[in-house]
Amino acid sequence: MFDQKDLQSSCSVNNGTKKERFLNKTEYKDRLWRKTRSKTSVANCYGADPNRNWDYDWCKSGSSHDPCDDTFCGEKAFSEIETAQVAKFIADQRGTIVNYINFHSYSQLWMSPWSYTTTSPAQFKLQDDGSIQAINALTAVHGTQYQHGSVAQIISPTSGSTIDWTYGIANVTFSYGVELRDTGEYGFLLPENQIIPSGEETMAGLEALLMYIDKHVYA
Structure with missing residues (x-):
């Protein structure tokens, strides 16, 4: 399947935070810091x-204008170099990207647009069927159960999200936000012995999704 297709990945888009953790161990003590590290x-x-921070229905529902809040949307859309550079990378390849996945943790959710509204997009069934294919393959590995649906329907409306921009602006039909293990027992601090199983099942889900996309896009 990959003989004629490319798979691009980034282990961590928010590298500024990662760097800060290593360089300032005595000052920087919030292991669960979620934001970038730009000045406000x-x-x-x-x-x-x-x-x-993405330029789609930016800084409305589910976002904060307060720089001290964890959900601060930024001074403006794409104010952060991290989001701006990823958006540029995607925009430069507009028309060639058919799938985008934004991996997070935790909650065991495989979600599609929209994030900003509970109204389903025109291609929701196509997207959600892809989620179902991924979840079925994922669950078959270790029995892990996932939910599927749109971000706004499963969690709550959130504006300025990554996948709303990739779908609504960059026209990447199969845009997903995935929340990995677990459902709350360990939360963000997943035990080491669950890392490999989580990777195994996620890869199975990804492979099934890509086969589904291949069938519907290139058939």
Whole structure:
């Protein structure tokens, strides 16, 4: 399947935060920091939520204008170099990208647009059927159960999200936000012995999704 297709991945888009963790171990103690590390208009309040900073229905529902909040949407859309660069990469390849997945943790959810509204997009069934294919293959590996649907329907409306931009602006039909293990027992601090099983089942789900996309896009 990959003989004629490319798979691009980034282990961590928010590398500024990752770097900060390693360089300032004595000062930087929030292991679960979610924002970027850019300066804001408020002293000692840093960064924006990278998944609230995209230029699609920016900074409305589910986002904050307060630089001190974890869900701060940024001073403007694409104010953060991380989101701006990923958007540029995608825009430069507009028309060639058919699938985008934004992996997070936790909650065990395989979600599609929209994030900003509970109204389903025109291609929702096509997208959600892809989610179902992925989940079925994922569950078959270790029995892990996932939910599927749109972000707004499963969680709550959230504006300025990554997959709303990739779908609504970049026209990437199969745009997904995936929340990996678990459902709350360990939350963000998943035990080491679950990392490999999580990877195994996620890869199975990804392979099934790509086969589904291949059938519907290139058949």
